Amino acid sequence: MKCAAETRLSSREFGEVAAVDGVHQPSRGPWYCEYPAETMHFQHTAVMQELLPDPGADDPAGLWLVWSDDGRRELRWRQPCASRLPSDEDDEGVPCILPAGHGGRCDAQPGNAYEPNPQMQDRINDKIRSMRALETARALNCPAVSIRDGWDADAEADYARWADVDHTTCPPAALCHQAVLLLAAEDQTAFQAFVDRHLPNPTW
Numbered sequence: 001m002k003c004a005a006e007t008r009l010s011s012r013e014f015g016e017v018a019a020v021d022g023v024h025q026p027s028r029g030p031w032y033c034e035y036p037a038e039t040m041h042f043q044h045t046a047v048m049q050e051l052l053p054d055p056g057a058d059d060p061a062g063l064w065l066v067w068s069d070d071g072r073r074e075l076r077w078r079q080p081c082a083s084r085l086p087s088d089e090d091d092e093g094v095p096c097i098l099p100a101g102h103g104g105r106c107d108a109q110p111g112n113a114y115e116p117n118p119q120m121q122d123r124i125n126d127k128i129r130s131m132r133a134l135e136t137a138r139a140l141n142c143p144a145v146s147i148r149d150g151w152d153a154d155a156e157a158d159y160a161r162w163a164d165v166d167h168t169t170c171p172p173a174a175l176c177h178q179a180v181l182l183l184a185a186e187d188q189t190a191f192q193a194f195v196d197r198h199l200p201n202p203t204w
């Protein structure tokens with residue numbers, strides 16, 4: 001259970017948030033306080049925008065709105081809490097969504113919906129496309145170049161080598177050979193059907 005406090009950004013506040021080049025689509029709200037309901041707190045808080053992780057910096061900073069029931073409110077840059085909480089889905093745990101130095105217990109359950117901004121959505125789509133291409137290449141099981149498991153730099157290096165191979169010189173029975181023949185014939189429908197037959201279900 002989250003604290004029930006909710007607020008919307010004023011035009012001035014929204015302007016300030018929208019001017020930040022962050023990962024989320026700027027929104028006026030409604031915004032809900034991120035504190036768990038049982039945590040005693042005098043100021044409600046919710047993160048309005050976050051910066052892209054910068055490997056050279058400490059944790060990415062977030063622009064938080066801090067507001068209290070008496071009407072005082074302020075936008076403030078703060079670091080996120082560094083704690084991670086155990087998770088069934090992720091071995092590394094999930095991050096606490098409260099700001100650094102928060103009172104009470106840590107909490108990983110977001111109380112607010114965040115949408116990626118359009119540039120971020122493009123990057124996500126590009127990533128999905130390149131993962132799809134890599135997965136397709138892997139499923140085509142080329143006898144000349146195999147693609148290592150995962151989506152890391154090793155797999156990408158394998159994929160780059162795979163893309164350089166002339167698969168018409170691979171054995172005629174190989175899937176890669178058959179696929180490039182379909183591609184060369186510019187039969188996109190047949191190629192897609194062929195790939196779908198051999199592709200495992202997406203793993204992301």
Ligand SMILES: [Zn+2]
Nearest residue numbers: 003005033044
């Ligand atoms: Zn609150």
Ligand SMILES: [Zn+2]
Nearest residue numbers: 081083096106
């Ligand atoms: Zn925490």
Ligand SMILES: [Zn+2]
Nearest residue numbers: 142167170176
């Ligand atoms: Zn091949």
